[in-house]
Amino acid sequence: MNLLEAFGLSLEDLLPHRGRMVLIDEVLAVDRVAAVTRCVVKPSWPMAGDDGIGSLILVELAAQTAGVCNGWDRIKSQGLDSDKTGYLVGIKRARFTVKALALGQNIIVRAENTYSFASLREVDCTARCQDCSIAEITLQLFQVETEHGSGKE
Numbered sequence: 001m002n003l004l005e006a007f008g009l010s011l012e013d014l015l016p017h018r019g020r021m022v023l024i025d026e027v028l029a030v031d032r033v034a035a036v037t038r039c040v041v042k043p044s045w046p047m048a049g050d051d052g053i054g055s056l057i058l059v060e061l062a063a064q065t066a067g068v069c070n071g072w073d074r075i076k077s078q079g080l081d082s083d084k085t086g087y088l089v090g091i092k093r094a095r096f097t098v099k100a101l102a103l104g105q106n107i108i109v110r111a112e113n114t115y116s117f118a119s120l121r122e123v124d125c126t127a128r129c130q131d132c133s134i135a136e137i138t139l140q141l142f143q144v145e146t147e148h149g150s151g152k153e
Contacts, residue, residue: 003027014071015064016084020044023057024064032076034112035069037061041105052103055096058135062125063088066111070121070143083144090140092122098134105129111139119143 004010004027011022023045029036039061046060047053067086074082101107108128115122119142127135 003030009075011068013075013080014084015067016086017064017067021046022064023061024068027068028108030068030072032073032113033069034110035065035072036108036110037065037068039107039109041101041103041107043103048103052100052105054100055098055135057101058096058107058109058127059088059091059094059137059139061107061109061127062111062123062135062137063139063141065109065125066113066121066123066139066141069111069113069123070141074143078145085144087142087144088139089120089142092138092140094135094137096135097132098129101129101134107134114138119145 011024023039024037025040026038028038041053045053045057047057070086109125111123111125113121114124121141123139123141125137126133
């Protein structure tokens with residue numbers, strides 16, 4: 001049983017993504033401040049080619065991992081039926097140590113909220129493959145807040 005199932009939740013409860021745009025395979029840890037996910041590079045991912053995929057996809061993996069953490073916080077504070085909508089509004093910093101990811105490669109991503117003001121958040125993210133750091137990314141996010149946790153505005 002994965003971590004989310006233990007709490008009666010799914011990735012679809014936390015993220016607005018569906019179908020092949022859900023890139024996370026497993027949530028390893030999550031709380032209101034941080035999340036850790038595992039992703040396996042797949043040929044079905046956007047921008048994937050026969051040899052793999054460019055490292056720019058790590059920005060989306062970081063954003064989805066941040067979405068897991070912030071979705072968890074949203075559910076805890078506003079309820080399961082609250083609006084999942086969130087926006088990546090800026091990439092403050094991104095440093096990649098690889099040019100591409102190979103198909104089948106396991107990626108561990110950690111996202112931690114480092115600053116929050118109203119609906120805005122800044123999130124520091126790291127991506128690792130085996131024991132090597134492959135990216136450090138700082139994202140700026142906007143989370144839609146709903147009235148009284150109703151999921152409707």
